[in-house]
């Protein structure tokens with residue numbers, strides 16, 4: 462039987478995903494009509510980007526699952542026309558990208574690399590950066606991305622604490638959860654990395670009260686989502702020195718407006734949502750594995766819990 466698979470994403474994505482998806486389908490022995498447009502009632506699976514034109518899922522009466530191209534699903538979890546299973550993207554290529562980005566930015570703070578980059582005078586004042594084992598890094602969110610970053614930072618020797626909603630075990634990592642766990646985690650966060658999803662429960666996780674729990678001069682790295690941080694609270698904490706520096710990849714409004722104070726704050730590094738991109742070849746395999754599962758009657762992987770919002 463030939464499956465009908467709709468590719469519902471911005472047309473420019475088609476150029477990058479068409480061949481990897483066709484190759485992955487062929488490798489899995491799945492015959493499929495893969496297209497940008499198909500009669501809705503004949504579609505079996507929807508490969509989906511939340512910024513596509515497809516927002517009303519009701520006509521897709523035969524579809525068995527929506528397979529998201531993105532790891533973040535906050536733009537689709539609230540869509541009430543979507544009543545079939547929704548899988549988010551857990552892509553080894555994306556995960557690897559995030560691990561490399563987070564490790565790079567943690568090392569920048571850990572080694573004080575900016576001091577050397579910015580040195581212009583004849584200042585010959587050698588300093589001894591601490592070893593990773595003397596540095597406490599906290600990762601908020603211990604999911605696919607947070608746990609992978611925690612493992613890498615632990616392998617370098619950092620003293621890593623992770624925080625999640627439910628109890629977790631990650632080898633070598635102190636795992637905390639719940640409200641008290643957050644307080645304990647932040648109180649030791651010389652460097653905090655935010656890898657939580659954007660849900661009603663995680664918005665403003667870093668706010669006036671929680672930022673005040675962090676050691677003075679702490680650093681924040683946010684590749685998670687903009688709404689995780691109360692921006693006014695962060696700007697005030699940067700002003701007062703409570704937070705020494707922040708590296709922000711994600712924002713409440715993207716692209717970040719040109720008059721946003723983050724652009725000009727000398728204690729902020731802005732990166733334009735580039736921390737980790739879905740990699741078409743590995744992502745196509747993940748999508749096709751879910752289609753194979755659907756056809757074999759096996760449970761889908763990476764399903765989103767619509768009540769929790771991630």
Ligand code: NAP
Nearest residue numbers: 532533602603604605606625626627658662684685736737
């Ligand atoms: P994930 O596997 O779903 O993990 C989410 C983690 O957050 C889990 O550990 C979860 O706890 C925890 N969490 C959720 N709600 C919580 C709460 N209320 N309190 C405490 N912990 C909570 O997600 P992921 O794949 O690691 O991705 C994380 C986020 O990264 C995505 O949602 C997306 O926003 C962002 N992202 C950004 C980029 C970029 O380029 N900047 C790229 C990809 C993804 P449990 O373990 O208990 O469930």
